[in-house]
Amino acid sequence: MTAAAPINHLPDAILTTIIALLSDTRTRNSVALVSRKFRTLERTTRTSLTLRGNARDLHLIPTCFSSVTDLDLSLLSPWGHALLSPSASSTDPALLAHRLRLAFPSVTSLTVYSRSSSTVEIVASLWPRLRRVKLVRWHQRPQSNLGADFDPLFQQCHALSDLDLSEFYYWTEDLPPILEAHPNVARSLTKLNLLTASFTEGFRATEIRSITVACPKLQQLFVACMFDPRYMGFVGEEALLSISTNCPELRVVHLIDTSSLLNARGDPNDDGFTLEDAQIGRAALVDFFSGLPLLEELVLDVCKNVRDSGLALEVLASKCPRLRALKLGQFHGLCSAIGSRLDGIALCHGLESLSIKNCGDLTDMGLIEIARGCCKLAKFEVYGCKKITVKGLRTLASLLWKTLVDVSISCCKNLDAAASVRALEPIRDRIQRLHIDCVWQREIPQDFDLNQVNDYDVGVAVSQNGNDYMSWCDAFEQRISKKCKYGSDGDCSYMPTNGYANGNGHGNGNGFWGDETWERLHYLSLWIEVGDLLTSLPEVGLDDCPNLEEVQIRVEGDCRGRHKPTQREFGLSCLARYPQLSKMKLDCGDTVGFALTAPPGQMDLSLWERFFLSGIGNLSLSELDYWPPQDRDVNQRSLWLPAAGLLAECITLRKLFIHGTAHEHFMMFLVRPDLNLSLRDVQLREDYYPAPENEMSTEMRVDSCCRFEDALNRRPILD
Secondary structure (H helix, E strand, O other): OOOOOOHHHOOHHHHHHHHHOOOOHHHHHHHHOOOHHHHHHHHHHOOEEEOOOEOOOHHHOOOOOOOOOEEEOOOOEOOOOOOOOOOOOOOOHHHHHHHHHHHOOOOOEEEEEOOOHHHHHHHHHHOOOOOEEEEEEOOOOOOOOOOOOOHHHHHHOOOOOEEEEEEEOOOHHHHHHHHHHOHHHHHHOOEEEEOOOOOOOOEOHHHHHHHHHHOOOOOEEEEEEOOOOOOOOOOOHHHHHHHHHHOOOOOEEEEEEHHHHOOOOOOOOOOOOOOOEOOOOHHHHHHHHHOOOOOOEEEEEEEEEEOOOHHHHHHHHHHOOOOOEEEEEEEOOOOOOOOOOOOHHHHOOOOOEEEEEOOOOOOHHHHHHHHHHOOOOOEEEEEOOOOOOHHHHHHHHHHOOOOOOEEEEEOOOOOOHHHHHHHOHHHOOOOOEEEEEOOOOOOOOOOOOHHHOOHHHHHHHOHHHOHHHHHHHHHHHHHHHHHHHHOOOOOOOOOOOOOOHHHOOOOOOOOOOOOOOOOOOOEEEEEEEOOOOOOOOHHHOOOOOOOOOEEEEEEEEEOOOOOOOOOOOOOHHHHHHOOOOOEEEEEEEEEEOOOOOOOOOOOOHHHHHHHHHOOHHHOOOOEEEEEOOEEOOOOEEEEOHHHHHHHHOOOOOOEEEEOOEEEHHHHHHHHOOOOOOOOOEEEEOOOOOOOOOOOOOOEOOHHHHHHHHHHHHHOOOOO
16 A cells, blocks of 8 residues: 655646645744745745844844735834834935835835825835825824825826725824825725724714815725714714715725713613604605615614614615625614514624614514524624613524624613623534623513513514414414424534423533533633622633634723722633633723722732733643723823733743733843743733823833833843
8 A cells, every 4th residue: 555645746737836825824834844846835825924033133034934914014113113224224214115115116005104204205205106105103293284195096006906004093184185186096995994092082974075185096994083062073864875875886894983982881771762863764764775885894883873773774775786794873763663564674694794773762672583584693782772681692592593793781770791692502612702791790671581482482472463474474483393303404502492401500401402512612702890809700601712812802991989999800811711812902991090009908000910810820821811900080091010920820822912012121020031931922012092102201211112022032042
């Protein structure tokens, strides 16, 4: 029997195709170490590269990636300093630009941090064939003429078709004059991302009209705007209709109110209705939807009441048959949920992703109608809907058990952590991504017994609205029961019964799920209020997640006025039960406290950081993104000494990104030779607005950053 031929005997064309399909960076690097042939094939097939390291080290710029077309320079060290200027490099900026052009001659897509227009001018001259550009700037806009940041780009890059300004701070008045001054480039734009989170008011109606007139070929449009009618230039019906009239080829439209971009959590006890209504009527929505027949993705996060939207959404379903993703904020009357007839949003049968935010009249019956009509949903998000309960969400999960893999539940009064987990038990062996709020206790209504929750009781409750719906519900139950009994589909994730199995909420083969393992869950996102503990997470039903790889935790609240917690640890140690957990994002950026001396009886931010990070050394993390808490009065987000010491105890950590500032001697804790020897990528990123213009003398400056990176690079790396 002849031995199998090794893989390197395959023709180069086949090997090239195989290697080109690899997306993981470390896997590609491993492939390049096999042989010179594999290295050459890997380098010629790599088209995307994020360049790290210090801009001063010209000799370390790689020259073997000549095929790269997508280049990211925004993360070069020192982060946030002007690229190609003496402050970022000790060498001649012209020499650095020359080396970049020689190393990456084929670049057509570029991401760069631009503190001033000089950076844009240089990169535009380096790569005049750029088709996609993303500018990044979290620092304040320098004093310059209107449009100075964009003029060099539009003058030299005539093939520009994609401009991303979502992380670039500028004035809304900067862009429209540039588009009007360069009509040929403006007409070639097909994607424009203007969702800048640092805006306070967003684009005005007249500016949106000017942008859409100048860019008639747009296919993707993302705009941060103001829908509040109390402001001058608010976006109303006229601005909405100008978008569909001037850009009829749009496939993706995101119109988001700036207050929503602040990511501030709403009050879970309000009724979901705002005091003012948006100046957008049903007739205007009908005309808007009718003018965009190619629409595939739509986000309308208005933050002001849009009432009786059901009829307009029916027009959306009929006029936009390609629609696959929809997010609606502050829309009410999505569907009537009366009888068995589908209406409103439930007629959008092709939806694969649906997000509903702050809908004041959405009920359990509305969720059921949505599940019946939108039977292809793979992603479902619900935020701030106060009338939905476990019954409705559980029934939705049951009806969508074959497709639903991504669920987010947030700020819903009747859905705390335990209730959210119970509602998703029908899909626990299928769900892959999950977000819940870590609200551990809530009041249970007197007339509602959680032990009697059953999806099909809802059908009984509405049987008086029509026999057709009851017949449909019975037929669905019988059909699923037969599949489970005879195994016709080979994979039955639940079996309908009356209530929980054995009446205790735990499945053992007779309930809605086969076991208690969240087998496919690989991403978990959590929101928790400052002062609460994470230790209750396993107790709500998330104790067995064998394949969980990434956790994102957002801690929000005001530490001022709070006394010292009774427990020493926040509870990160409880995450050690997840064996595959390797990535974490711990976001305490919305936690507000005292950076300096706190009043008697309270803790300053250094002690709160110790509370949050205690126990992190028990986790086998390889990558960590950490946002320190902040003191808004002095605009300071810093890593303090206790946090630096705790992070140094993470012996498996390879990548650490701190989204704030730090003292140099605190950072040196991370490179002690007796602690973590695996750490190889560390960076301070002040990616919040406004980023500090000039660091304090004791903070990480350019020289401090270089000294730390030198100390990090001197350590031996085993792999």
